[in-house]
Amino acid sequence: xxxxxxxxxLLGEALSGHRGWKPQWRDPAPKPHYDVVIVxxxxxxxxTAYYLASQHGIGNIxxxxxxxxxxxxxxxxxxxxxxxxxxxxxxxxxEWSLKLWEGLEQDINYNAMVSQRGVLNxxxxxxxxxxxxxxxxxxxxxxxxxxxxxxxxxxxKLPFLDFDNARFPIMGGLLQPRxxxxxxxxxxxxxxxxxxxxGVDILQNCEVTGIRIEGGRATGVETSxxxxxxxxxxxxxxxxxxxxxxxxxxxLPIESHVLTAFVSEGLKPLIDCVVTFGAGxxxxxxxxxxxxxxxxxxxxxxxxxxxxxxxxxEDVCEEGMALMPALGRLRMLRHWGGVMDMSMDGSPIxxxxxxxxxxxxxxxxxxxxxxxxxxxxxxxxxxxxxxPHRVAAAYRLDRFATGRLLDEAGAGADVALH
Amino acid sequence: xxxxxxxxxxxGIEEFAYGGDADRRRPDGEPFGQAWMDYVYLRRNPAGAxxxxxxxxxxxxxxxxxxxxxxTHVVASVQEVAR
Numbered sequence: 001x002x003x004x005x006x007x008x009x010l011l012g013e014a015l016s017g018h019r020g021w022k023p024q025w026r027d028p029a030p031k032p033h034y035d036v037v038i039v040x041x042x043x044x045x046x047x048t049a050y051y052l053a054s055q056h057g058i059g060n061i062x063x064x065x066x067x068x069x070x071x072x073x074x075x076x077x078x079x080x081x082x083x084x085x086x087x088x089x090x091x092x093x094x095e096w097s098l099k100l101w102e103g104l105e106q107d108i109n110y111n112a113m114v115s116q117r118g119v120l121n122x123x124x125x126x127x128x129x130x131x132x133x134x135x136x137x138x139x140x141x142x143x144x145x146x147x148x149x150x151x152x153x154x155x156x157k158l159p160f161l162d163f164d165n166a167r168f169p170i171m172g173g174l175l176q177p178r179x180x181x182x183x184x185x186x187x188x189x190x191x192x193x194x195x196x197x198x199g200v201d202i203l204q205n206c207e208v209t210g211i212r213i214e215g216g217r218a219t220g221v222e223t224s225x226x227x228x229x230x231x232x233x234x235x236x237x238x239x240x241x242x243x244x245x246x247x248x249x250x251x252l253p254i255e256s257h258v259l260t261a262f263v264s265e266g267l268k269p270l271i272d273c274v275v276t277f278g279a280g281x282x283x284x285x286x287x288x289x290x291x292x293x294x295x296x297x298x299x300x301x302x303x304x305x306x307x308x309x310x311x312x313x314e315d316v317c318e319e320g321m322a323l324m325p326a327l328g329r330l331r332m333l334r335h336w337g338g339v340m341d342m343s344m345d346g347s348p349i350x351x352x353x354x355x356x357x358x359x360x361x362x363x364x365x366x367x368x369x370x371x372x373x374x375x376x377x378x379x380x381x382x383x384x385x386x387x388p389h390r391v392a393a394a395y396r397l398d399r400f401a402t403g404r405l406l407d408e409a410g411a412g413a414d415v416a417l418h
Numbered sequence: 419x420x421x422x423x424x425x426x427x428x429x430g431i432e433e434f435a436y437g438g439d440a441d442r443r444r445p446d447g448e449p450f451g452q453a454w455m456d457y458v459y460l461r462r463n464p465a466g467a468x469x470x471x472x473x474x475x476x477x478x479x480x481x482x483x484x485x486x487x488x489x490t491h492v493v494a495s496v497q498e499v500a501r
């Protein structure tokens with residue numbers, strides 16, 4: 001009975017004992033051939049399939065996923081969305097993503113708990129204030145909201161931070177009021193449901209083991225459930241991008257690294273925005289369930305293990321204590337790792353490859369979640385029309401050879417510094 | 419994760435700094451082109467055995483070549499670089 005979510009279907013189900021809910025997407029058998037096969041059933045892959053169907057009218061699409069959808073990074077991140085970038089190649093893309101987040105729930109008829117509670121980047125020195133003012137100005141020139149707060153304004157918002165820390169006094173912050181959080185699992189489920197309704201086959205437990213190339217053109221994927229032919233293939237494999245691209249003989253400007261995220265025990269409402277510590281790399285927000293969700297940097301060595309090590313956990317907790325000493329009274333409930341596709345300049349790749357019909361979406365580093373809608377939107381545009389979308393035109397695979405890098409951190413080809 | 423340094427014994431990973439893939443080869447005297455592009459930007463990035471540089475920064479300061487499985491973090495060997 002409940003094909004479309006609304007207050008009436010919810011009330012109806014509440015009154016009839018919730019017996020009418022049905023599976024939100026089908027579990028189809030693979031067809032021998034699809035017009036487009038997307039490899040990777042994470043947020044980006046599912047969004048790509050949805051926008052291919054909804055914006056470009058392509059009906060015969062499959063998403064192949066080695067595990068279950070939502071088992072990778074879309075279910076492992078710290079749920080933050082924002083568009084507070086500096087470089088002209090990045091700001092329009094992430095701002096388009098934030099605009100898509102703002103309309104997502106109506107578009108896919110799914111409650112993704114989009115919460116624009118604000119993202120506040122704290123600064124701790126005069127030099128950092130100037131750098132943040134510059135970034136805020138760049139954002140405003142692109143029509144993005146940004147506000148530079150002084151120390152008193154930050155204190156009024158978050159009185160419990162350690163403003164007089166001897167090494168890292170808080171001097172103010174750059175606030176993006178439209179930034180915030182989105183319920184990450186619901187993004188995977190919502191896109192999956194919306195794509196399924198438009199006829200996309202979501203093939204779970206279907207691992208790609210090879211990419212068939214004939215005459216310089218990709219013609220399909222070998223999978224654990226047999227060969228699947230494809231007119232076009234889009235790779236959206238996040239941390240496993242290097243492994244899958246290697247099946248087509250490609251070597252990427254990417255290393256896979258592990259990033260750990262954390263959640264504390266639940267507590268009453270405390271932090272009503274996303275706060276980042278500017279003297280290190282630490283970000284924290286509070287989930288609607290009450291737990292404080294936080295994270296820091298990657299461990300810094302190649303890893304596919306989805307499991308980090310203790311030194312970075314200690315480091316993240318030290319940063320948290322420097323920012324917010326009250327954290328020390330809380331117990332950490334869980335921590336978990338995800339595998340990041342760290343590109344050599346810290347920015348993503350959405351581009352064709354040298355192989356006909358094979359497209360690449362990778363290199364999201366530690367910031368792929370916020371990009372999910374625009375990544376899907378622009379990747380779908382590229383696959384359907386064979387030309388890059390305007391806001392993703394800088395995300396070329398050949399920029400490393402041509403020198404047109406997008407290095408927000410100015411750090412060079414050392415992924416641990418991005 | 420711990421590494422057994424040939425000089426200092428079994429030590430925690432926090433004493434070491436990571437230096438990346440040890441099988442990259444710096445082009446010798448070539449002008450900038452594909453070989454440099456490969457060296458600077460492209461990575462094998464294997465899931466499995468990986469030969470990699472580690473520097474014992476908070477110890478004997480030796481550069482080590484570690485063979486480690488990137489899917490399990492199990493260390494197969496640690497060798498000091500031959501001079």
